[in-house]
Amino acid sequence: RFAWYRRGSVLVDPSSGGGLVTLSPLGMPPTEVRPTARHSARADALLPEALRAAPHLTLSLGRGAVALCEGNASAPPLAPPSLGDVRASVAASLARESRRYAAYGALSSVKEGLQAATFWNYVYSPAEYGPFLPVSRSWNFVKQAANNDWAYVIFDWDNIFATYMTSLDPAAKDVAYSNFIQVVRSRTSRGFVPNYSAGGSKSVDRTEPPIGAKVLLELHRKYSDTWLVRLLFDDLKRWSDWFLASRAFGPARLISLGSDRIDGFKDAAANAMQGARYESGLDNSPMYDGAFFNATVAVDGAFAVGQMELYDVGMASMFVQEAESLSELARLLGRADDVAALSARAAAQRALIKAHLWDAESGIFVNRFWNGTFYRRISPTSFYALMAGAATDEQAAAMVEQWLHSPERFCIAKDGDMQGNHDDCYWGLPSIQRSDPAFPPLGYWRGYVWGPMAMLTYWSLQQYDHVPAVRAGRKALCSQMTALMLSQWRAHRHICENYSPHKTADDHHGDCSGTKFYHWGA
Numbered sequence: 001r002f003a004w005y006r007r008g009s010v011l012v013d014p015s016s017g018g019g020l021v022t023l024s025p026l027g028m029p030p031t032e033v034r035p036t037a038r039h040s041a042r043a044d045a046l047l048p049e050a051l052r053a054a055p056h057l058t059l060s061l062g063r064g065a066v067a068l069c070e071g072n073a074s075a076p077p078l079a080p081p082s083l084g085d086v087r088a089s090v091a092a093s094l095a096r097e098s099r100r101y102a103a104y105g106a107l108s109s110v111k112e113g114l115q116a117a118t119f120w121n122y123v124y125s126p127a128e129y130g131p132f133l134p135v136s137r138s139w140n141f142v143k144q145a146a147n148n149d150w151a152y153v154i155f156d157w158d159n160i161f162a163t164y165m166t167s168l169d170p171a172a173k174d175v176a177y178s179n180f181i182q183v184v185r186s187r188t189s190r191g192f193v194p195n196y197s198a199g200g201s202k203s204v205d206r207t208e209p210p211i212g213a214k215v216l217l218e219l220h221r222k223y224s225d226t227w228l229v230r231l232l233f234d235d236l237k238r239w240s241d242w243f244l245a246s247r248a249f250g251p252a253r254l255i256s257l258g259s260d261r262i263d264g265f266k267d268a269a270a271n272a273m274q275g276a277r278y279e280s281g282l283d284n285s286p287m288y289d290g291a292f293f294n295a296t297v298a299v300d301g302a303f304a305v306g307q308m309e310l311y312d313v314g315m316a317s318m319f320v321q322e323a324e325s326l327s328e329l330a331r332l333l334g335r336a337d338d339v340a341a342l343s344a345r346a347a348a349q350r351a352l353i354k355a356h357l358w359d360a361e362s363g364i365f366v367n368r369f370w371n372g373t374f375y376r377r378i379s380p381t382s383f384y385a386l387m388a389g390a391a392t393d394e395q396a397a398a399m400v401e402q403w404l405h406s407p408e409r410f411c412i413a414k415d416g417d418m419q420g421n422h423d424d425c426y427w428g429l430p431s432i433q434r435s436d437p438a439f440p441p442l443g444y445w446r447g448y449v450w451g452p453m454a455m456l457t458y459w460s461l462q463q464y465d466h467v468p469a470v471r472a473g474r475k476a477l478c479s480q481m482t483a484l485m486l487s488q489w490r491a492h493r494h495i496c497e498n499y500s501p502h503k504t505a506d507d508h509h510g511d512c513s514g515t516k517f518y519h520w521g522a
Contacts, residue, residue, distance in 0.1 A: 003321055012055040023238040029072060035059050036083045038065045095430065100171075103463045109486055111169075116522035117401050120173065120520055125152055127199045129185060132176040133162040135519045136497070142199035146381035153198040159183040161452055161520045165214045167222065176219070177228060184212055184232050189206045190246070191238035195278055196338035205270040206259045206279040208453075210243070210318050212236045214459070220332065229329050237326055237338070237426035240345070243319050249297045255316040256307045257288075260399045261301035262424055271306045272294050280315065281452070285368055285431065285445040287377045288439035309370040313357050314381030314456075315479035320346045320388035321459070332360065346388075353390040364399050365390065378403075378433050380410065380453045386470075396464040400473035409433045411501070416479025418503075426503035429454055429477065434501075440447070448498035448513050451520040454481045485522060488512060496521040 008025040019038065024030040047058065059066050091232065101108040116196040124131045127142075127150075137159040140151035161184055164267035167176035175313065186197035186205050191211065195203035200456035213236045220229055247255050254291055259275025269275035272393035273293035325347035330338035359366040359374050366374045367386035383404070386396055404412045410433060411418075411425035418426050425434045430447045432438050439447040454477065488511070489492045497514030499521070500507050512521075 010055045012057050014057060017240050019059070021055075021057055031070050031072065032083060033068050033070045035066055035068050036081050036086060064178045068261060073086075073476050075139055087186055090417075107482070108522065109489060110482060113485065113489040113495055114165055114519075115169070115172075117517055117519040117522050118172075119175075120517055121162075123151060123152060125199070128154075130170065130182060131175065132182040133159060133166065133175070133179040133519065135159065135162070135520065138515055140198070141196050141201060143201055146440065150199065153196050154183055154186055155196055156183065157211055157452060158520055160211050160215050164218060164455075165519065167219055169218070170223075173223060177225075180212075180215070180228075181232070182218070187239065189234055191242040192246075193235075193239055203267060203270075203278075204260075204262055205266050205267060206275050207239070207242075207316065207492060208279060209281045209456075210239060210322045211456075212239065213322045213329060217325040217328055220329070229332055231336070233326070233329055233333060236322070236329075237342075240319070240322055240326060240342070244345070247307065247315075249305065249307055250309065250311060252311060252352055252356050252370075254311040254356060255319050255349065256310055256370075257312050257315060258297070258305060258307035258433055260306055261304040271304065273308070276306065280312070282379070282381075282445040284443065285377075285379060286436055287375070287381070288434070289377065289438075292369065295305045304470065309369070310375060311357060311368045312381075313353070313365045313367055314379075314384045315347055317381075317386075317388040317390065318355070318385035318456070320349050320390075346503045350388050350390050351383055353378065355386055357390075363395075363402050377429055377436060377438075378409075379455065380429055380457050382416065383457045383460045386463050387456070389463060391464070393464065393467050396466050397469040400461070400470050403433075404473050404477070408435050412480055415478060417478035418480060418483070423503040425501050427487075427499065427501050428480045429457065430501045431498075442484050442500070442513070443506060444498070444514075447501060448482075449484060449501050450498045451481075451485075451522065488521075490515070495519065 006025040013020045019035050021033040022030050037059050040058050044058040065083060067081065067083050069081035069086055097236060100452055104111040114221045118133055121134050121137060122131060123134060126317060132154065134152045139153050141153035142151055145151045155411060159179060163180040166172045178262045187193045188202055192207040195206050195208045216229060225466040243255060247258055251255050257276040257279045259269065259271055259279060261271035269278055272427050273291060276293055277288045292309045294309050295306040296304050297307045323342045327339050327342035330342060337485055357365045357368055362376060364378060364382045366378060366382060368374050368377055383399065386393055403409050405414055407421050411421045411428040413419045429447055429449055430439060430451055431445045431453060432447050442448060458474060458477060461470050464470040476478060484499050486498055494512050494516040495518060496512035496516060497518035504510060
């Protein structure tokens with residue numbers, strides 16, 4: 001196939017040295033490819049008639065390895081390469097790349113795994129503006145794709161996390177930017193970035209966790225590329241505007257999860273409890289067990305807003321983080337009115353989280369029904385209230401001591417060494433606390449350990465780094481999550497969609513509990 005699936009031509013000259021293939025993609029310089037072995041007429045005879053009739057070069061492996069060497073066809077003709085030359089070139093490239101990993105010190109294996117996972121999933125489709133980083137090659141939401149080459153899906157927070165991860169290496173900055181633009185520019189006409197987007201199909205009923213402005217701010221802090229802020233700021237602000245207009249219908253005006261009805265849009269989960277669960281990104285979390293979805297919170301002809309009648313700590317806190325990040329980005333652009341308005345927006349939602357979602361009995365922030373009853377199915381999203389700055393220092397320290405470090409709850413040992421943890425919660429930070437009845441059987445977001453939860457919990461704890469107990473808890477979290485990721489990378493070369501919390505991953509034969517090459521697991 002040609003670069004970026006362009007049209008082009010192929011010219012094969014089996015009589016030239018060991019053989020010569022010239023690839024000429026439309027609008028791009030031609031490329032020559034020469035093999036180290038000669039064209040084999042005998043092997044050619046074994047091909048199906050359809051292949052023999054097409055341009056081809058057949059190489060026999062009967063005498064050992066074959067290597068290929070490419071060059072610019074407009075330059076002087078390439079001499080046929082030797083197998084030794086190609087092996088030496090590959091070895092030199094590997095050595096250069098290994099030196100890049102070595103620069104990361106003790107985290108060199110983390111860098112290796114992260115880069116492998118993200119770039120394995122680096123693709124292009126003409127349906128998007130540029131190359132991007134889908135979560136995994138095994139996921140596809142394109143309707144009636146012409147072939148497997150066009151199969152892909154962009155998920156909101158999955159792909160935005162891929163931008164953040166890839167951007168950590170300056171050599172991959174352009175890749176990170178291109179991916180980020182595709183995600184943000186997939187937004188719907190109503191202003192939100194959809195749960196999924198693929199080949200023109202979008203979830204116009206629901207979004208997913210908002211982290212775009214936070215990641216854009218981190219990108220600017222690292223690279224100072226104000227042009228990217230100018231390009232995407234208004235898109236991200238519209239997303240924040242949409243949350244206030246469409247996800248704050250409860251009596252307290254706190255953010256709740258939802259899924260809307262749009263006549264003509266077909267999605268099995270739309271305007272239903274499951275659609276709202278999908279909006280959380282935590283598709284089957286025990287936090288959302290039950291039936292408390294109101295399909296007609298607001299109705300306007302062919303359109304209706306549907307919401308869970310449950311205030312959501314995680315989504316409300318991410319909304320605050322986004323508003324604060326947008327305020328800082330607006331300051332970079334000299335938009336004083338937006339700075340003030342977005343700062344006030346963050347402060348208002350923060351105050352509501354403080355007032356309504358702190359559960360003194362539990363000693364942590366908890367989701368709460370619109371009728372005022374706490375729903376005590378507690379996951380790491382309870383820590384996200386810290387990213388919103390909603391806790392006092394004393395509350396933050398107590399949450400870490402009583403919840404993060406508890407071997408009966410989230411199993412992060414104080415020294416980050418797993419000491420004192422039960423074998424079934426050995427690695428820590430399960431997606432529902434260990435003492436919840438959903439934990440023992442496990443299942444997707446019902447106890448497995450997830451990279452995005454770890455990152456969001458890290459950002460949350462980081463807001464209270466001035467509190468010694470919280471800072472120590474953040475470092476312990478990093479140690480255990482790194483050990484978990486490396487346990488699978490070193491054993492199987494897998495980067496897991498999610499991980500078993502069990503010490504030996506015995507519930508999955510020692511392997512991933514989800515897709516085995518999913519980039520946010522790094």
